[in-house]
Amino acid sequence: MNTLIRNGQIVEDGWQWIDADEAHINARLEAGGRLLLPLAAWLTHRARLDTGCAGVWLGPDDELDAVLPWLADIPLIAIRFPVFTDGRGYSLARLLRNRHGYRGELRAVGDVLRDQLYFLWHCGFDAFLLRADQLPHEALAAFRDYSWEPVTAR
Amino acid sequence: MYLYNATDQRLVDDRVVQFRDQMARFLDGRLSEDDFRPLRLQNGLYVQRHAPMLRVAIPYGTLASHQLRMLADIARRYDRGYGHFTTRSNIQFNWVRMQDTPDILAELAAVQMHAIQTSGNCIRNITTDQYAGVAADELFDPRPYCEIVRQWSTLAPEFLFLPRKFKIAISGGAEDRAAVRFHDIGASARLAEDGRIGFEIFVGGGLGRTPMVGQTIKDFLPREELLNYFEAILRVYNRYGRRDNKYKARIKILVKDLSLEGFAKEVEDEWAWSRGGPATISAQTFRDMDVFFARADYAPADADDPGYRQALAGSRAFARWVERNVTPHRAIGYAIVTLSLKKTGAPPGDATAEQMDGVADLAERFSAGEIRVSHEQNLVLPHVARKDLPALWEGARALGLATPNIGLLTDLVCCPGGDFCSLANARSIPVAAAIQQRFDDLDYQFDLGPLELNMSGCVNACGHHHIGHIGILGVDKNNEECYQVTIGGREGTRAALGKVIGPSFAAGQIPDVIERLVEVYLAARHEGEIFIDAVERIGLAPFKARVYGGAA
Numbered sequence: 001m002n003t004l005i006r007n008g009q010i011v012e013d014g015w016q017w018i019d020a021d022e023a024h025i026n027a028r029l030e031a032g033g034r035l036l037l038p039l040a041a042w043l044t045h046r047a048r049l050d051t052g053c054a055g056v057w058l059g060p061d062d063e064l065d066a067v068l069p070w071l072a073d074i075p076l077i078a079i080r081f082p083v084f085t086d087g088r089g090y091s092l093a094r095l096l097r098n099r100h101g102y103r104g105e106l107r108a109v110g111d112v113l114r115d116q117l118y119f120l121w122h123c124g125f126d127a128f129l130l131r132a133d134q135l136p137h138e139a140l141a142a143f144r145d146y147s148w149e150p151v152t153a154r
Numbered sequence: 155m156y157l158y159n160a161t162d163q164r165l166v167d168d169r170v171v172q173f174r175d176q177m178a179r180f181l182d183g184r185l186s187e188d189d190f191r192p193l194r195l196q197n198g199l200y201v202q203r204h205a206p207m208l209r210v211a212i213p214y215g216t217l218a219s220h221q222l223r224m225l226a227d228i229a230r231r232y233d234r235g236y237g238h239f240t241t242r243s244n245i246q247f248n249w250v251r252m253q254d255t256p257d258i259l260a261e262l263a264a265v266q267m268h269a270i271q272t273s274g275n276c277i278r279n280i281t282t283d284q285y286a287g288v289a290a291d292e293l294f295d296p297r298p299y300c301e302i303v304r305q306w307s308t309l310a311p312e313f314l315f316l317p318r319k320f321k322i323a324i325s326g327g328a329e330d331r332a333a334v335r336f337h338d339i340g341a342s343a344r345l346a347e348d349g350r351i352g353f354e355i356f357v358g359g360g361l362g363r364t365p366m367v368g369q370t371i372k373d374f375l376p377r378e379e380l381l382n383y384f385e386a387i388l389r390v391y392n393r394y395g396r397r398d399n400k401y402k403a404r405i406k407i408l409v410k411d412l413s414l415e416g417f418a419k420e421v422e423d424e425w426a427w428s429r430g431g432p433a434t435i436s437a438q439t440f441r442d443m444d445v446f447f448a449r450a451d452y453a454p455a456d457a458d459d460p461g462y463r464q465a466l467a468g469s470r471a472f473a474r475w476v477e478r479n480v481t482p483h484r485a486i487g488y489a490i491v492t493l494s495l496k497k498t499g500a501p502p503g504d505a506t507a508e509q510m511d512g513v514a515d516l517a518e519r520f521s522a523g524e525i526r527v528s529h530e531q532n533l534v535l536p537h538v539a540r541k542d543l544p545a546l547w548e549g550a551r552a553l554g555l556a557t558p559n560i561g562l563l564t565d566l567v568c569c570p571g572g573d574f575c576s577l578a579n580a581r582s583i584p585v586a587a588a589i590q591q592r593f594d595d596l597d598y599q600f601d602l603g604p605l606e607l608n609m610s611g612c613v614n615a616c617g618h619h620h621i622g623h624i625g626i627l628g629v630d631k632n633n634e635e636c637y638q639v640t641i642g643g644r645e646g647t648r649a650a651l652g653k654v655i656g657p658s659f660a661a662g663q664i665p666d667v668i669e670r671l672v673e674v675y676l677a678a679r680h681e682g683e684i685f686i687d688a689v690e691r692i693g694l695a696p697f698k699a700r701v702y703g704g705a706a
Contacts, residue, residue, distance in 0.1 A: 084189075084192075084315070085192055085275070085315050086315065086397060087275075087312075087313070087314060087315025087316055087392055088392060088393055088397075090311065090312045090313075090314070090315070090392070091312055091389050091392045091393050092393075094312050094389070095389075099427050099428075113189060115176060115185075115189070115193055116314075118311075119309070119311035119314055120311075122311040123311050123312050145168060145171075145172050146164070146165065146168040146169075146172070146309075147164050147168055148161055148164045148165040148168060150309060150310060150311050151305055151306040151310070151381070151433070
């Protein structure tokens with residue numbers, strides 16, 4: 001199980017990640033549990049899944065239109081950062097939180113580093129699955145990097 | 155001038171602590187080179203040809219005397235006793251030690267300065283007209299808006315990892331001295347017929363590898379919507395700008411790919427949602443901001459001062475300096491003075507620590523303690539009583555800063571080039587020196603009249619060569635430094651990009667080439683016609699013919 005930062009706490013992750021090229025998708029779905037699906041698979045299979053157990057993850061170039069009608073029911077949306085210098089996920093987070101009013105868990109995954117946590121948090125992320133070499137307990141200090149708040153805060 | 159409140163101060167103080175920790179983790183190996191690079195760049199720290207370079211932000215080019223003294227002090231204690239003022243009105247220190255930079259940033263924070271976002275793929279230092287707030291010809295003072303945008307864009311969390319760098323310029327109207335149409339976003343002051351204050355917004359301008367003149371995306375944006383609208387532009391760019399090729403990653407390429415109409419439609423969609431929302435600027439904010447910049451404390455001065463008139467009549471050198479380096483001020487009896495950092499033999503834009511201290515003193519004596527940095531790499535004293543001009547001139551002469559060449563050929567704009575910059579294809583400082591030596595004769599320069607020469611050591615165009623009346627670009631031809639020449643570029647309301655006149659030249663040929671270009675102009679000019687207007691009238695052909703003979 002992965003170690004996660006959620007709402008400023010270190011927690012064990014109860015969600016299972018499904019890759020975009022998962023070969024045995026049906027077997028994974030039947031095995032049950034809380035699943036985090038790529039957008040295309042989530043759209044295909046969401047009707048047969050228990051809403052509370054089906055999260056969706058987005059790549060930086062995914063469009064939000066397809067998930068917007070279901071935002072009130074989605075317990076978890078993860079946004080993947082292929083490299084930390086790809087800033088598209090910040091705008092996706094802001095759109096989901098501010099423009100579309102998403103209230104569920106918004107998780108940053110992928111190349112997520114301690115030094116970006118403060119800014120990700122201020123764009124609306126409340127959960128962070130750090131890159132494997134990062135130390136989550138040390139990274140908690142990042143939420144106190146600034147006592148200042150940005151002009152367009154949440 | 156704007157003064158930091160507790161929030162601004164906390165931000166820069168926190169930033170120093172954060173960067174000190176990042177530097178420590180980098181130096182002991184916990185932070186890899188790749189992970190550290192974007193972090194140091196967002197703190198203005200480059201690794202250059204010989205040493206690290208630290209670029210310090212001078213927001214919209216405004217400095218107080220005590221801040222300039224701090225820069226002098228840093229030059230003395232951490233560098234080799236000088237700094238380089240850039241074409242984006244920042245200052246660069248070329249010889250700092252990497253491990254010293256957290257201490258330097260801490261010293262800067264103590265005088266309300268920093269190096270945040272002077273590099274990296276984020277919103278860079280906001281620039282404006284160096285005469286903002288005092289120019290006789292402006293519609294309104296753009297600095298309150300610069301400051302509002304500065305606060306919003308500083309560590310704006312959504313926009314720290316854009317596809318590429320992003321530059322915003324804001325000018326006060328009528329004349330454009332901020333090159334607003336050569337920025338990712340340009341805003342130019344406008345007044346609506348009903349008196350409302352707003353801006354014309356340009357998008358997609360820029361120099362560099364693919365120079366483009368910005369296009370109007372909004373004829374009139376009400377001032378309270380500045381942040382909402384800028385945020386809409388940035389969000390569309392952040393999501394859809396190209397990230398696969400850094401040479402095609404600037405917003406100008408996205409605007410071109412989507413067409414202006416297509417891009418504007420996306421922006422309108424974003425703005426329709428945010429318009430009137432929480433980031434709308436309140437009337438109170440404008441009032442609070444105006445207080446910082448309003449100057450009602452000018453001592454009354456007579457339009458005509460006998461001492462000044464006497465000095466004009468008595469000294470040709472002083473009269474020449476007034477003609478070139480003094481600009482009309484909106485207040486009667488006052489003047490704006492430009493101190494030239496373009497003395498022949500000194501690298502353009504460089505100032506020694508002693509000169510910086512000296513300018514700080516002059517500003518305190520004669521200019522309410524305020525200094526501006528121009529994007530032409532000179533220093534400006536914006537609040538000088540006309541009666542003080544003779545004394546100021548003496549002071550500036552003693553510092554070597556009274557060369558009467560503002561707007562003339564030797565006031566050339568020039569990047570640090572291959573002597574310092576690891577991006578450069580060619581050196582620029584020695585070529586600049588050769589040009590200045592060739593045209594050092596003041597009578598000749600005055601006869602030539604206004605002529606802007608800009609030089610860049612590579613296509614990144616830090617020297618803005620595309621918008622020089624004459625532009626020089628350093629290129630690498632089979633491992634040799636060569637120089638391509640353009641003419642016909644200009645900034646301002648009649649903005650245009652220069653055109654290449656033909657094959658490039660060796661460094662040693664450049665002064666001759668410039669001389670030939672100038673000879674064509676002198677022979678062809680009409681009464682009162684300046685170089686660039688003559689180029690526009692007669693076209694490139696006569697210039698090419700003179701430079702290349704039959705060969706081109």
